[in-house]
Amino acid sequence: MLSNFCHTIYENLRQHPGQACLVWPQPAGPARPYTGADILARTEAFRRQLTNAQVLPGQAVLIAVPVSVELVAALLGTMAHGAVPVLPPAGAGPLALLGLLRRHSIRQAAVGRALAGRYGWLLRLTGVQPLVPDLSTNPAVDVQPPMAVPPDQPALVSHSSGSTGQSKAIRRSHRVLTAQHEVLKQVFPPWPGQRDFPLFPNVLLHNLAVGAVSILPDVPWGRLADFDAARVARQLHSEGVETLTGNVFYFTHLSAFLRSQNHPLLRVRAVGVGGSPVPEKLLTELQKCFPHATIHGIYGSSEAEPIAVRTAGTSPAPPRNGYYAGPVVAGLECRLRKIGQLQLPNGQAYDVGEILVSGPHVAADNWLATGDFGYFDERQHLWLTGRQGNETLVQGVQHYQVEHVLQHLPGVERVAARAQGSGFAVFVQGRVVEETIRAALEAQFPPGLCRQVHFRAQLPVDARHLSKIRYAALR
Known part of the structure; x- marks a missing residue:
């Protein structure tokens, strides 16, 4: 047909x-x-x-x-x-x-x-x-x-963003693109006249198909690092935006500006954050900026959009356990290629492995290996704990867990943890002292897990989202 x-x-x-x-x-x-x-x-x-x-x-x-x-x-x-x-x-x-x-x-x-x-x-x-x-x-x-x-x-x-090496071509067929469009409609039901503010250009296709109005953010496309949060905030006010999506870098800077102005946007009904693991701290900050909105953390990839979606609640998920991705979307099969067991402080242990997905909206002949690592909790909800190329388990811990804990420290802008032998080397961008870093690590993780702490003016990130650490480029 x-x-x-x-x-x-x-x-x-x-x-x-x-x-x-x-x-x-x-x-x-x-x-x-x-x-x-x-x-x-x-x-x-x-x-x-x-x-x-x-x-x-x-x-x-x-x-x-x-x-x-x-x-x-x-x-x-x-x-x-x-x-x-x-x-x-x-x-x-x-x-x-x-x-x-x-x-x-x-x-x-x-x-x-x-x-x-x-x-x-x-x-x-x-x-x-x-x-x-x-x-x-x-x-x-x-x-x-x-x-x-x-x-x-x-x-x-x-x-792809190329965060783990060379950028690779992703081919989405007409069948898969249609299926991704249908899943997005089910997960985020549109309404007549919806005024959406999409940072991701591919959302334009979906909006044109459902009849939503796409209001393009006033950002320097191709140079997202130079975007002016004040200009974007003025757009959100003047254009009567009701929904918006973007990545962690974009929302981190936008929310910081909105909080500094103490002027929450009351008309916004829903916010979606994706493109990389979403820190719990950011979701909490966005709830303050958009008090009448439902805040979603979206996990997916270009080959499979989305894989899992969670809603920020009143009780933040513990960063020590990784990044909470939420329940897998309906119609998608998801399993793990096990590499070992994750050990949590309360004595719980979970099988951890590479996340594999299959389904109508997945651009793969059979199972897609996402390159992401994680586990399912007792509710069968998904947590992210590592990324391909840096997935080594060290004393039952993966690097995302270390990073997520440290991201909640005041003054930390970016952080990366790279597995090295029997421990992790930690790389920090921001204004924080080493004693604070080590105290947070010792309070949450086994003794001696993080051997080295390095401070860098900038950490290497992908060119598209400016949110994914390029671990192979850490020096």
């Missing part, structure tokens, strides 16, 4: 041509809304470019357009054309893009005007035709339905 994930998006946009679907901040002046008709027009314009370039269904097309409505049009246009959009890894430079073109046998690339002007000659020299998405806002004369394709054809190729 043929299908295309874009069918759902097209149907929603056609049914609500005058409704604002995207609200994009501008360098100067008010934000610009884009209606369903606007998005369809731009999408169809790019589809015509693909037709003129003789792109065939199933063919890969690089999407190297800056985060903008043109990126949305290029992504949707490629998918609707029956071709396969390929998104580059975060922070990829020209050499990385050229390698990507070779690996995927790409002959057409959607690029922004700046990239086309600077590197268009190089693309053509390598046999790649640059395509700049049409900026015209004139309504398309004839909107064609999306091309029907095999459900297992890739709908989107994105890339």
